[in-house]
Amino acid sequence: MLSTLRQSNPKIFNLLMQERQLQSESIRLIPSENYASRAVMEATGSWMTNKYSEGYPGKRYYEGQQVTDQIETLAIETAKKVFGADHANVQPYSGSVANFAAYTAFIEPGDTIMGLALPYGGHLTHGWKVSVTGRFFRSVQYELDPVTGRLDYNRIEDLAKQNKPKIIVSGATAYPRIIDFKAFSDIAQRVGAIHICDMAHIAGLIAGGAHPSPVPHADAVTTTTHKSLRGPRGSMILCRQQHAAAVDKAVFPGMQGGPHMHTISGIAVALAEASTPEFAEYAGQIVKNAKRLAQKLLEYGFTLVSGGTENHLILIDLRNKKMLGKKLSQALDRAGLVSNYNTIPNDPAKPFNPSGLRIGTPAVTTRGMKESQMDQIAEFINRVTNHVEDETVIGKVRQEVVEFCRAFPLPDTFVRPIV
Numbered sequence: 001m002l003s004t005l006r007q008s009n010p011k012i013f014n015l016l017m018q019e020r021q022l023q024s025e026s027i028r029l030i031p032s033e034n035y036a037s038r039a040v041m042e043a044t045g046s047w048m049t050n051k052y053s054e055g056y057p058g059k060r061y062y063e064g065q066q067v068t069d070q071i072e073t074l075a076i077e078t079a080k081k082v083f084g085a086d087h088a089n090v091q092p093y094s095g096s097v098a099n100f101a102a103y104t105a106f107i108e109p110g111d112t113i114m115g116l117a118l119p120y121g122g123h124l125t126h127g128w129k130v131s132v133t134g135r136f137f138r139s140v141q142y143e144l145d146p147v148t149g150r151l152d153y154n155r156i157e158d159l160a161k162q163n164k165p166k167i168i169v170s171g172a173t174a175y176p177r178i179i180d181f182k183a184f185s186d187i188a189q190r191v192g193a194i195h196i197c198d199m200a201h202i203a204g205l206i207a208g209g210a211h212p213s214p215v216p217h218a219d220a221v222t223t224t225t226h227k228s229l230r231g232p233r234g235s236m237i238l239c240r241q242q243h244a245a246a247v248d249k250a251v252f253p254g255m256q257g258g259p260h261m262h263t264i265s266g267i268a269v270a271l272a273e274a275s276t277p278e279f280a281e282y283a284g285q286i287v288k289n290a291k292r293l294a295q296k297l298l299e300y301g302f303t304l305v306s307g308g309t310e311n312h313l314i315l316i317d318l319r320n321k322k323m324l325g326k327k328l329s330q331a332l333d334r335a336g337l338v339s340n341y342n343t344i345p346n347d348p349a350k351p352f353n354p355s356g357l358r359i360g361t362p363a364v365t366t367r368g369m370k371e372s373q374m375d376q377i378a379e380f381i382n383r384v385t386n387h388v389e390d391e392t393v394i395g396k397v398r399q400e401v402v403e404f405c406r407a408f409p410l411p412d413t414f415v416r417p418i419v
């Protein structure tokens with residue numbers, strides 16, 4: 001496959017090889033990123049790119065669906081099994097689209113939704129004002145307790161009682177603690193709202209039994225497939241049987257045209273991988289790694305939002321280091337540690353240069369790193385933080401990172417680049 005690409009478009013081939021090298025020689029700490037397996041990538045880059053299959057298995061608007069129907073059915077059935085869901089829709093193009101589609105399955109424009117505010121770790125599509133979800137719906141946003149950095153279910157309930165949302169969204173993109181999904185469902189029930197959980201970040205942990213599942217509690221659950229779940233870039237909506245027709249209709253024809261069957265093929269492969277004991281071990285190790293990394297960072301004098309982590313993610317509050325997130329994330333990137341700057345609860349700084357740094361352990365865990373490697377990563381982070389403007393130190397760390405990464409090859413087992 002790549003040798004053909006190399007001949008037909010050497011420019012793109014070379015850029016892809018550069019990206020692969022970058023991924024291979026750096027420590028990826030962005031908690032939403034991961035490395036899909038070679039099998040997932042092969043399924044995703046297949047003949048299914050050539051298909052149009054609007055509709056659902058058995059109810060298509062195009063002929064020639066002898067194989068697509070089987071693949072989509074396999075993806076659906078495996079999703080239901082992995083997550084214990086009544087129904088699965090595997091067609092949404094991405095997590096953002098899945099969220100908007102899920103909302104439209106239940107409410108009308110102008111109705112009220114309630115989600116976690118973006119600066120407190122919510123996603124844009126949980127009703128933030130610049131997102132279509134904040135413009136087409138009336139949006140009420142809950143925040144975290146500014147002292148504990150945690151969800152305060154009593155305050156969320158008070159806000160829900162005042163505002164009577166039709167949908168309450170649980171889930172986050174930057175929250176290091178276990179979320180009590182039952183508490184959200186209880187609140188939703190008391191105010192007559194639908195509870196939609198967006199488990200995008202933690203789907204892999206849930207599939208592997210390393211985080212409680214929202215599926216028994218929420219009316220519908222949205223997720224991406226490419227984060228801790230380690231599939232191709234895509235999305236799914238799981239729901240109770242009573243909502244199946246509404247959800248399917250909201251995705252197609254409500255939101256999208258033809259499903260991306262190549263992605264759905266990759267999702268089917270990823271979900272089969274997620275059903276294995278190895279995957280459960282990976283999910284457990286993600287949390288062990290995050291806890292160890294958090295502990296080491298605390299020992300180095302870093303402040304962590306909520307004091308630590310119970311999942312895959314750590315949010316560093318840099319205020320005691322007298323530094324903003326962008327400066328550190330850029331210095332870390334030069335040293336080969338890839339992270340992202342992030343707001344912290346009640347952030348006194350501006351969102352485009354906030355006071356926090358967000359890191360996570362799914363990608364490094366996929367590469368086979370364990371607790372002792374977390375100690376080394378914490379040491380790298382600490383050294384760069386203490387020498388954020390010293391390019392000699394940063395260059396030295398960069399060399400050490402390349403060496404360190406060599407022992408943990410990417411899971412894609414690509415043959416060496418042909419150069």
Ligand SMILES: *Cc1c(COP(=O)(O)O)cnc(C)c1O
Binds near residue numbers: 097
């Ligand atoms: C990543 C993420 C999304 C969006 O997914 P895309 O595929 O980037 O559109 C939605 N919700 C949460 C919680 C996320 O973390």
